[in-house]
Amino acid sequence: MAWHDKDSWLTAAFAPNISTILISFLVAITLPILLHRWIYRRATPTTLPTFLLIGPSGAGKTALATLIERSSVVPTHTSTAPLSIETLLPEPYVPASAHYRSAGDPAYERARRFLLLDTPGHGKLRHFATKELSNPENVRGIIFVVDAAAVADSAGLTESAEYLHDVLLSLQKRYTGAKTSKGPKEIPVLIAANKLDLFTALPAHLVKSHLEKAVSAVRKSRAKGLKDSAIALGGGDENAIEDDRENEWLGEGGEGEFEFRQMEEVGTGVVVRGGNVLGDGGADVKAWFEWVGEQL
Amino acid sequence: MLDSFEILTTSGVVLWSHTYVPVGANIINSLIRDVFIEERIQPQAEDAGSKPTYRKEGYTLKWTAAKDLGLIFVAVYQSLVHMTWIDKLLDNVRKLFTGLYEAQLKKEHTSMVDCSKFGPYFERQVQELEQSADGATASSSTSVKLTPPSSTENDSAEESAPAQNLQRTQRPLYDTSADSTPVPTPDTSRPTTPAQSHLLTGKARPGGKLSRRDRKKAAGMGSAPVSSGDEASIKRKGKGSAKRNRVWGDFGAEEEDPSMVLDYSQADLRDEASENEALEEIKPETWGRKTGKGQFVLKDLDEEMDAIIAEQNAKKETPAASTGIVGSSLGAIGGLFRNVVGGKTLTKEDLVKPLKGMEEHLLKKNVAREAVVRLCESVERDLIGLKTGSFTTIEATLRTSMEKALTKILTPTSSLDLLREIQTVNAGGRPYVLSIVGVNGVGKSTNLSKIAFFMLQNHHRVLIAAADTFRSGAVEQLRVHVRNLKELSKREGGEVDLFEKGYGKDAANIAADAVTYASKNNFNVVLIDTAGRRHNDQRLMSSLEKFGKLANPDKILMVGEALVGSDSVAQARNFNASFGPGRGLDGFIISKCDTVGDMVGTLVSMVHATGIPVVFLGVGQHYDDLRGLNVSSVCRLLMS
Ligand SMILES: Nc1nc2c(ncn2[C@@H]2O[C@H](COP(=O)(O)OP(=O)(O)OP(=O)(O)O)[C@@H](O)[C@H]2O)c(=O)[nH]1
Ligand SMILES: [Mg+2]
Numbered sequence: 004m005a006w007h008d009k010d011s012w013l014t015a016a017f018a019p020n021i022s023t024i025l026i027s028f029l030v031a032i033t034l035p036i037l038l039h040r041w042i043y044r045r046a047t048p049t050t051l052p053t054f055l056l057i058g059p060s061g062a063g064k065t066a067l068a069t070l071i072e073r074s075s076v077v078p079t080h081t082s083t084a085p086l087s088i089e090t091l092l093p094e095p096y097v098p099a100s101a102h103y104r105s106a107g108d109p110a111y112e113r114a115r116r117f118l119l120l121d122t123p124g125h126g127k128l129r130h131f132a133t134k135e136l137s138n139p140e141n142v143r144g145i146i147f148v149v150d151a152a153a154v155a156d157s158a159g160l161t162e163s164a165e166y167l168h169d170v171l172l173s174l175q176k177r178y179t180g181a182k183t184s185k186g187p188k189e190i191p192v193l194i195a196a197n198k199l200d201l202f203t204a205l206p207a208h209l210v211k212s213h214l215e216k217a218v219s220a221v222r223k224s225r226a227k228g229l230k231d232s233a234i235a236l237g238g239g240d241e242n243a244i245e246d247d248r249e250n251e252w253l254g255e256g257g258e259g260e261f262e263f264r265q266m267e268e269v270g271t272g273v274v275v276r277g278g279n280v281l282g283d284g285g286a287d288v289k290a291w292f293e294w295v296g297e298q299l
Numbered sequence: 300m301l302d303s304f305e306i307l308t309t310s311g312v313v314l315w316s317h318t319y320v321p322v323g324a325n326i327i328n329s330l331i332r333d334v335f336i337e338e339r340i341q342p343q344a345e346d347a348g349s350k351p352t353y354r355k356e357g358y359t360l361k362w363t364a365a366k367d368l369g370l371i372f373v374a375v376y377q378s379l380v381h382m383t384w385i386d387k388l389l390d391n392v393r394k395l396f397t398g399l400y401e402a403q404l405k406k407e408h409t410s411m412v413d414c415s416k417f418g419p420y421f422e423r424q425v426q427e428l429e430q431s432a433d434g435a436t437a438s439s440s441t442s443v444k445l446t447p448p449s450s451t452e453n454d455s456a457e458e459s460a461p462a463q464n465l466q467r468t469q470r471p472l473y474d475t476s477a478d479s480t481p482v483p484t485p486d487t488s489r490p491t492t493p494a495q496s497h498l499l500t501g502k503a504r505p506g507g508k509l510s511r512r513d514r515k516k517a518a519g520m521g522s523a524p525v526s527s528g529d530e531a532s533i534k535r536k537g538k539g540s541a542k543r544n545r546v547w548g549d550f551g552a553e554e555e556d557p558s559m560v561l562d563y564s565q566a567d568l569r570d571e572a573s574e575n576e577a578l579e580e581i582k583p584e585t586w587g588r589k590t591g592k593g594q595f596v597l598k599d600l601d602e603e604m605d606a607i608i609a610e611q612n613a614k615k616e617t618p619a620a621s622t623g624i625v626g627s628s629l630g631a632i633g634g635l636f637r638n639v640v641g642g643k644t645l646t647k648e649d650l651v652k653p654l655k656g657m658e659e660h661l662l663k664k665n666v667a668r669e670a671v672v673r674l675c676e677s678v679e680r681d682l683i684g685l686k687t688g689s690f691t692t693i694e695a696t697l698r699t700s701m702e703k704a705l706t707k708i709l710t711p712t713s714s715l716d717l718l719r720e721i722q723t724v725n726a727g728g729r730p731y732v733l734s735i736v737g738v739n740g741v742g743k744s745t746n747l748s749k750i751a752f753f754m755l756q757n758h759h760r761v762l763i764a765a766a767d768t769f770r771s772g773a774v775e776q777l778r779v780h781v782r783n784l785k786e787l788s789k790r791e792g793g794e795v796d797l798f799e800k801g802y803g804k805d806a807a808n809i810a811a812d813a814v815t816y817a818s819k820n821n822f823n824v825v826l827i828d829t830a831g832r833r834h835n836d837q838r839l840m841s842s843l844e845k846f847g848k849l850a851n852p853d854k855i856l857m858v859g860e861a862l863v864g865s866d867s868v869a870q871a872r873n874f875n876a877s878f879g880p881g882r883g884l885d886g887f888i889i890s891k892c893d894t895v896g897d898m899v900g901t902l903v904s905m906v907h908a909t910g911i912p913v914v915f916l917g918v919g920q921h922y923d924d925l926r927g928l929n930v931s932s933v934c935r936l937l938m939s
Contacts, residue, residue: 069312072410072411077313078313078324079311079313080311080313080324080327080328080331081331082309082311083331084309085310086308086310086410087408088409088410121311123311125332126710126714127707127710127712128336129710130703130707162713165714220719224716224719227718228716228718229753229925229927231927231932232926232932232933
């Protein structure tokens with residue numbers, strides 16, 4: 004039976020049969036609907052304000068994230084994948100944008116909702132965080148968690164400071180490299196000095212001064228260090244190709260000490276607040292929630 | 300005996316755990332670091348029969364993963380104990396857990412999974428597997444569950460075989476003692492999950508005789524083939540959950556009405572939103588109804604578990620079945636469509652062809668075959684069972700996954716900051732010692748001079764030690780470099796000198812002398828050049844161990860050529876192993892990178908072989924042609 008035969012399926016497909024009409028009708032109706040559902044089912048765009056949890060491994064980022072989500076801590080281990088959590092700012096704290104709204108107002112509820120994105124802190128897995136930082140569209144703030152007990156010794160301090168330096172530098176680059184004259188929207192940084200329940204932990208103001216000093220040291224040794232291979236080998240990012248050491252210098256140009264204050268000029272307020280996720284007296288994260296409230 | 304069982308997500312949250320003996324969090328953390336992140340220990344392939352194992356501080360860890368859901372299941376037990384049924388337990392628990400909570404686990408933007416009711420399922424699994432292991436090995440008496448009291452102290456006995464013998468001889472003694480005094484067995488003294496155990500002991504009534512009888516009854520009711528007359532085996536079984544058993548006795552004695560108990564159970568099964576407190580109340584009852592009345596309730600749990608496991612098993616076969624039903628041609632079109640639009644669940648077959656292509660691609664980039672195979676395997680392991688995103692083809696998914704794998708392998712765990720290290724070491728009152736090794740002609744001296752130049756730029760006082768006393772002309776070559784550097788140092792600052800003792804002397808001694816000389820003469824950095832050697836030349840390689848001991852460098856870097864092909868893997872391995880136990884290489888310098896264009900695969904090969912990072916790249920003939928590694932640009936080159 005050839006395709007042009009009278010009762011071949013092709014002939015039937017073009018004949019004014021009721022079944023043919025029905026089938027083509029059905030296909031015409033359902034196909035767009037199915038396609039639409041297919042595409043839109045997964046990619047629900049999130050426009051929720053996002054807070055990034057960044058910091059060296061073991062600082063307590065995941066512990067903090069679970070605490071915020073369920074107001075109780077669960078045991079955690081080293082993370083190998085990011086974790087995003089949709090949550091509400093808990094009750095006594097008020098989002099800055101909703102100060103004059105009443106509790107029942109749906110807009111008030113909406114203002115309290117935010118996303119928390121926990122990133123792995125292990126040296127090999129920081130690309131998750133770097134990727135978020137390179138395109139911080141919905142990022143409303145960065146919570147940089149440090150272990151206040153670990154920064155008491157020099158190895159822990161250096162690790163935290165190096166990571167912090169890189170985070171601040173990428174924020175600075177984003178600001179100075181912006182095409183618009185107004186500059187991109189500010190992304191403030193909270194340095195959360197965690198584990199203050201521990202006997203060996205430094206208080207928040209010492210964490211601040213230690214980190215400032217260590218970031219100065221990192222900044223200096225980065226400037227003196229070897230250039231990296233991107234230009235020599237090619238394969239670098241096209242728009243990051245200019246090798247300008249000025250660009251790599253965090254904060255003010257001078258040789259003086261680095262201070263977090265210097266970051267304000269590039270649209271990044273940095274504050275250090277202490278707290279603890281675990282501890283005998285329960286968690287103490289008031290200062291951090293207040294900060295989150297101020298940014299919402 | 301099992302010490303701890305944890306179900307955690309890849310994002311680090313422990314969803315559910317059962318602890319018989321508290322195990323430090325660092326044990327599982329180091330499993331994650333060593334195996335999953337740094338990949339220092341290679342897991343065997345899963346189909347090799349048994350689950351991969353990891354040993355740490357006297358513990359053995361076995362694990363399995365549910366990749367699509369981002370779950371890891373870890374069992375921790377003492378290495379001295381030989382456990383045969385852990386693999387099965389891991390498998391069953393994985394199937395149960397994913398079957399029960401799949402919907403919750405797939406929810407986005409949350410880490411919460413309400414799996415508080417998983418306890419009974421788990422306990423029942425353990426019980427069943429323990430029983431069947433008992434039954435299977437009762438006659439040969441190789442089943443070992445007791446932790447022998449003396450051997451726990453014995454750290455040197457790592458092998459499980461001697462431990463087994465030990466236990467075999469000790470068991471009779473142990474059982475009799477347990478019979479007369481039921482309390483001081485090692486297991487019962489171990490705390491279980493904190494909240495529950497307190498509650499249970501609070502409720503339990505000390506009734507040795509009664510509980511013993513009930514325990515026997517409980518064991519008799521189990522479906523596993525165990526002769527209830529075997530006092531010893533029941534005794535051992537009871538120990539694991541002795542406290543619970545007593546509670547069963549309680550409820551068995553008190554609750555006479557079976558229907559009432561049944562109601563309870565149904566209520567608590569339905570009540571999803573039960574509070575934690577309520578939950579703890581339910582616990583004993585779950586166990587109570589099991590032994591107290593109605594064997595059928597126990598069967599319910601078993602049947603439910605079997606059903607879930609069967610369903611999970613069946614799921615694996617469904618893709619094939621469904622395409623069969625719909626018709627293969629339509630299925631193929633759908634597959635093609637899905638490949639373009641995305642949303643396809645990847646199987647091994649889907650990946651074969653793209654992986655082949657990826658393999659070729661990487662081989663062309665001069666990555667050693669061994670490294671390519673491993674990378675592809677790890678990417679395959681990651682991808683099987685995953686769904687592709689919207690509008691992404693398999694190839695694109697594979698690409699991103701490979702890029703991630705390359706980034707991970709090339710990124711060092713901690714970055715090397717030479718200048719700060721020098722500062723720290725000098726603050727301790729001694730010079731910083733760095734030595735360079737490598738095969739012949741890869742550019743050891745050149746790269747050493749480049750490093751020296753970098754040091755001079757930072758105003759250090761550098762002593763270069765000529766410890767290549769083997770190849771004629773080596774010292775002269777260094778002398779030329781030092782003369783040039785001296786010239787340059789007038790402009791750059793710093794100071795440089797050469798330490799040499801001619802040819803034929805022992806290199807290790809010269810190196811040690813150089814270090815002493817440097818500290819006497821106020822040099823703060825010592826750079827030691829060594830003789831080039833073939834990595835398969837036993838005699839020369841073995842002298843490196845002495846060199847490492849005598850000179851004791853702060854850092855040993857190996858120079859490798861970017862041009863070298865598959866030999867790079869063996870080079871890196873042999874040099875890394877040549878310094879004896881406890882000492883290895885600290886980093887690689889890859890030279891002549893400017894000559895290979897985008898074929899920078901050697902970097903990957905060397906890091907893959909050893910897990911040691913690339914710290915510098917040589918990119919030219921000049922003293923300032925030394926670069927730090929930019930991981931993302933190298934990845935881009937490799938993937939281009
Ligand atoms: N004492 C004390 N311990 C804490 C505190 N916060 C977290 N920890 C512990 O610190 C350890 C590490 O916490 P995680 O949240 O897993 O660390 P992380 O920052 O997510 O680490 P990575 O996932 O590796 O990046 C856990 O064992 C926590 O229990 C705290 O406030 N006090
Ligand atoms: Mg974490």
